[in-house]
Amino acid sequence: MNQIIVLLIVIAMHFGLNESCPDHRVVITNQLGKGRALQYRCTGSHDGSNTGIRTLAKFNQSYQFLFRDWPTSWTDEQNRSRFVCDLSWGPQNENRADNIEVYRAAMNRRCGLLRQYIAREDGFYYRSAYNVPVGWVRGWTKK
Ligand SMILES: *[C@@H]1O[C@H](CO)[C@@H](O)[C@H](O)[C@H]1NC(C)=O
Ligand SMILES: *[C@@H]1O[C@H](CO)[C@@H](O)[C@H](O)[C@H]1NC(C)=O
Secondary structure, three states: OHHHHHHHHHHHHHHHHHHHOOOEEEEEEEOOOOOOOEEEEEEEOOOOOEOOOEEEOOOOEEEEEEEOOOOOOOOOHHHOOEEEEEEEEOOOOOEEEEEEEEEEOOOOOOOOOEEEEEEEOOEEEEEOOOOOOOEEEEOOEEO
């Protein structure tokens, strides 16, 4: 009986903790149109992760990844979760936006944030919630 109660408490705490801090979500979306493919490459400077160069070939196709802030000393800035992506498109991938800091942890632990980056013909756009309009951030640099 006691063991069952302890087990239930452990399960409740497990779900409670997970629910109280959902993962962050970074979304990269190709809205270039006219059959244009978007190339992306994302790296995590804190964990050494690297997607390699990948392609979103279809209109409105997205790549997304989920993660949590590292439970580290928040004063240790070098070790804060930080993801950077490069975007490019065109016949020679000559339209580029490099080193976009798509997520950077703050000094406090945060949960469930959305960071959506949308590539369009005139540059890339950003929003932090699906129910708000996207805002233009930066045009493409020709290389
Ligand atoms: C893109 O996809 C999202 C979700 O999959 C959808 O809600 C949205 O309407 C689409 N936008 C366009 C322009 O097709
Ligand atoms: C950063 O924090 C993570 C998770 O707490 C830990 O595994 C890693 O060793 C830390 N790295 C450095 C350089 O302190």
